[in-house]
Amino acid sequence: MAIVVTGGAGFIGSHLVEELLKKGEDTIVIDNFHDYYDQDIKIKNVLESLNKVELLEKILSEKEKEQKINKLIELINKDNYSLYFSDIRDKRKIEKIFKNNKIEMVINLAGLAGVRPSLLDPLEYESVNVSGYLNILEFCRKYNVKKVIQASSSSIYGNNKKVPFEENDIVDFTISPYGASKKSSELHSYVYYKLYGIDNIQFRFFTVYGPRQRPDLAIYKFLKKILNDEPIDFYGDGNTYRDYTYVKDIVDGIVKGIKYLRSKDDIYEIINLGRSKPVSLKEMVETIEKEVNKKAIYHVMPMQPGDVDKTYGNIEKAKELLEYEPRTDFKNGIHKFVKWYLGGK
Secondary structure (H helix, E strand, O other): OEEEEEOOOOHHHHHHHHHHHHOOOOEEEEEOOOOOOOHHHHHHHHHHHOOOHHHHHHHHOOOOHHHHHHHHHHHHOEOOEEEEEOOOOOHHHHHHHHHHOOEEEEEEOOOOOOHHHHHHOHHHHHHHHHHHHHHHHHHHHHOOOOEEEEEEEHHHHOOOOOOOEOOOOOOOOOOOHHHHHHHHHHHHHHHHHHHHOOEEEEEEEOOEEOOOOOOOOHHHHHHHHHHOOOEEEEEOOOOOEEOOEEHHHHHHHHHHHHHHHHHOOOOEEEEEEOOOOOEEHHHHHHHHHHHHOOOOEEEEEOOOOOOOOEOOEOOHHHHHHHOOOOOOOHHHHHHHHHHHHOOOO
């Protein structure tokens, strides 16, 4: 029986796949290599997760996106690992995957991310994050797959005044289409749990960072611009803060979620996965500056619509149910990210 990881070529997904394969799990990856950012980055993510980076040049020598992906699939698919090139909204392709494989569980990490881009195209976010996820749930129902883990988000909390954020807080006031799409997916998950007995965990991730991080995210952008002596867009007075969580800690939480789902039935849980030690924007930049021994050039800008003032997750539920314990402090996490960025291992 296989575990399906949608979005398995992405930032978090590729780290999760790497860990699942280490544990001997049969793994199926579904990814459409969306052009939200350069698909070559995702190709490299896949190869890093399989420890086959030496194949990168051969794959990138192909000119067209589809040719590259087909070459990638040709070179890497094996008995315990399969990569499918598909959008989760493509009912025909997704049903074929469910029909032709023995699937134990789906971990849905696919979707459009980012608060600010969701303001520009809310309909696309609804289409991918809600309708696409509903496709997954429907085929789980049809093919009797009874275990699902879904990537939700701390964006659901909006500008919640009470901190740290707890899973039973009222979340009716999210302030971005992205956050709204994730709340909608949580609600649909409950429906499929209640009506069709599909056990699931909704993990609300808190500002994940680390190696293979998407290039549009702040830590990646700031490091790149500091190294290139370019000004960074610094929003507000620097006192906003985020509950930055290292990607390996997030993956550890997901893996423990898999174990929990396997051990129990009749489960619907919403669980925060964060570090519960928020870091201010000012401190984040200063940590990068110290790591690379170089000062940032600041381009101070007003706060952006849809941005929240703070994220700060209470993780006691994750500790109690999953024995989750984030181990990477922010300084060490930045050190590892910079080392990866500069080409280290």
